[in-house]
Amino acid sequence: MGNTLKDYSFSFYAEDKPVKGYLLVITESPPDYVKWRLWLNNFSLTKEFKPNLSYVTDERKELHFHIFDVTHLLAKGKNELTVNYNSARPLTIRLANATMIVRSDGFFTRYSLRAGLLQLKPGEAMELKSMGRSYLVVRSNSRGKVKISNGKSQEDMLELGHECEEIDAEGDFVRILNSNEGQRTVTQILLHYSYASQTPRLDFDLIPELSGNNLQIRIVNKGDVDIERLTLIVMLNGVTVGFRTLNDLSRGGETECVIQIPAKKGLIYIRSVGMRAGLRKIVEKELKRETA
Template identity: 30%
Template sequence: MPKGDLRTFDEGDFDGSLEVQSFRGIPLDNVKRSVGYAFELEKKPAKLYIIASAERDLKSMPKLRMWVNDFSLSKEFKPNIELIEDKRALSTIIYDISPFGKEGKNELSFVKSSMDPLSLLSLVVVAFYPDQDIKTKYSLDAGMMILRENENLELESIGRGILVMGGRNGSARILTERNNYFSSYYNYESDEVEIHDDGKVNVISESEYIAIIFYGTFSTKSPEIRLNPQLSTKDGNLLVYVKNESEVPLDKVIMNLTVNGITKFFKVYSSVSPNQELSEKVMQLTNGVTNVNLRVVGIKSGMRVVIDRPLG
């Protein structure tokens, strides 16, 4: 029987979209006392959570300080959820860091000030991007759930699910009515599995044990992101053209032109209106130029569409 607890820490309806990012863990000892993580946010979030999981010896309580964008979150290690397993304490801390999130690059660091060893198992960041054009129903669970080999945990998906597991080593099968997924992680990697089904989700351990740290499920109604990219030549020059055929404005449109896999043109356009046309004269063609590809990315509140358009 699975041991531990996954608790719902936030659920409801939101005018916007949610983005989940996960990062691998790392052991901290007397030589390596700190670790830093950088993550990007598409815009300033309405809400922002971090979920950090750690493993320590049951007899010790390491002093661990957490920082986000140069602001000290905590001077001590105070987990919200803790599980005792084989003389070890497996812990999860949930922080609401909404006031400190900003558009662009954000930095999170952990600094251990005591002699006691501690291993970070994983880090999860959940961002809520406000957008009146998008409606999302969601439920977020976090904690520490241990599954021994062949043990099963049943979850529920309302359309899309993201499952995060972490630890030293582990592997699992994730089964839905329509699809099978496989997850494995080694040496404190954090594995994120994205599930595109609704209904029952069964997680079955295929190793000595696995640690489930986070599960979020979402149902999103949003307008379609539609882009029409074109490549053409005129007077020996290569021209790129992109039209936003979406019914809504896009936060960003990114153009990346490559020749034989090497980037020759890159540009980011912000606040692109419906039916807005973007065009550039990017380079002069020479004899022998082959394998030309334009990649266009449309972004709206963390949701994105990627289109590749080759020349010819």
């Protein structure tokens, strides 16, 4: 951002109203403080503010971490973040990250959220403890490679550059190795989220029955929790002939719908997606229609 680009915006979505929400914006700029403005859902968080964390990098620039509790500003559905900057001095948005915590019956999550700057010189490695799953954001001061491993099945070699890269890893720890021996390439770890979740079983069944041109579909919830939303798509010989959206199917409950289909022979394909708090279950069924 600078002379030509004055605004930077991005949208993110919440499936429900979050009970807690955090916003992290990482900026990079020349030394000395650079002023800019931040808006969330048309609400100005601040006009002039100092970062929570600041670091001087080897590139003669400053990396700033701005952390906000935005629980009261987040809404169910679409949320929009806008950075406004009006200066000739360059400002780079390295990362904009929204973390939202939603309450849902049957779900339990332990988590650790850490942000800051951890730099690895060529040949250096760091092991970060994990609760079971890790989400990391890493970058490099120049083109280079980094090896990610968990001591068991996962071992990946990634190409890094100035742009931030996201990493998902499983295991009790995650090990990051700067694999650029003999170079001045520095690996930067900016974010490490670790979490462990206990999720209920989301499951349902489709029982279709064809009578003339009417396709009756019975949906039975066989899972541990209510299904918040369920979509049905019906296709005949590869062409979509029906679509339904159903809401709030209780645990152990059932419902049904009727979809009219054309009077044609062929293969009837039914695809349904059930959803609950980020979980998804897909069920597919087929019927062969011999006569029209």
